[in-house]
Amino acid sequence: MVDIWSGITQAFWLVLTLDAELFEIAGRSLYVTLTALAIACLISLPLAALIAVKRFRARRLVIAVLNALMGLPPVVVGLIVYVILSRSGPLGVLGVLFTPAAMIIAQVIIIVPLITSIAHQSIRDLWQEYHDLLISLNVTQSQKIRTLLWDSRRALLTAALAGFGRGIGEVGAIMIVGGNIDHATRVLTTAIALETGKGEFALALALGFVLIGLAVAVNLAIHWLGQTEREGRW
């Protein structure tokens, strides 16, 4: 219990004194995960809508695979991305291993199935409701997709936030492909793992509390920007 309390006070002081190192790694955490989230949303949301409206042979299989991949162990993703990006791997010439770019790639792979699955669920429900209307208006496939995406935007926000949550707290993959290099690829979660390894529980907990605070702040900010949870708007 002593550790938890001193962790809280240490977190408080780190934030209050605008600790440069803390802000650097927290900023990198945000940068990596938000970039990964943006790329993942660009892939996931249209894909989710497409799976909802388009009928094709392997549709069930694709949905099942996406659902299963939600539980993809990050450490496995990290290892696969490492092997591919390694100098002796197929994409080694890019030289992106142990850079934030490699971490973003790994996180995109981790969160795409999650966002796609959640988004697909809500778009499918909406599609049942809109089906007859949109068919009778004789709209094109891309118009259907755009309408569905726009009208289910609040649910898609939840999907994106779930992806953000999985990304920001992830440590297994980015440890392998990022390498936890000081001033280059160290983020909050890998720093926590490092301090735990040193037995510095108070500092590790302090970083943990900062991470939780950061996640709450981002969620609040997005809700505020999206003006959700307001009377008469939902």
Add this chain to the structure above:
Amino acid sequence: MKHLFSGAIAAFVMANAAQAADVMRMAVTTSFNNSGLADVLLPEIAKDLNLDVQLLVVGTGQAIKLGEAGDVDAILVHSRSAEEAFVEGGYGSHRTEIMYNDFVFIGPKDDPAGIQDAEAATAALAAISNAQASFVSRGDDSGTHKKELSLWAEAGLDVAGFGGWYNAVGAGMGAALNTASGMPAYIMSDRASWLNFGNKGELALLYAGDPVLFNQYAYLPVNSEMHDHVKNDLALKLEGWLTSDRAKALINNYKINGETLFVFNAKEAE
């Protein structure tokens, strides 16, 4: 979408290349980094050579793997046989001894196996085995783990036949120390990691000093004939610095609680 994605990657590649001119990557063992010596040496290296050394802190097994794949420019590890295999395989151009520290046996303060007055390191291990006292092993193929296994073998004991008291945790030095602290259990650690460890709990240093416990660190630049992208010139520049009198003074004077941790024993590069 594809364009955006590959565009993003390309942007990162360029941003990466545009960083300070001299950046090299070195894989080091957890014990080297946990000792705190890296925090002393790296700023000096940056100042003297205008060289930013990025450390990848991993076990010796993984460090050697990274060197073999050409993902780092040099490695600094402590497992002689693995290092020699690395050089023989052509992955490293040569092996330069830099410094040594020593391993110590840590255990519960009340010392249930009575290793405190053991005559040799192997005798201490035999005592732990006889008492079936809890023991935490790194179990991660690191230099420390390999050393521990060789000591068990020297003591004439077979690790595979050990019972539930022998816990191979498959983790780095710090994580293994945390486990030992929680049990509490005996563990073999390098002195530096132990002194810097913040969660000692019921543990105490019980045995040290046997010459077999000395732990030689060596520096191995990755062979540029194997991987033409590795920054061999920077690796050699760093090697020159690590074997210099400047490094000697910094390494020999590095102390925690008044105890010297590392002894410099490199020969000037010829």
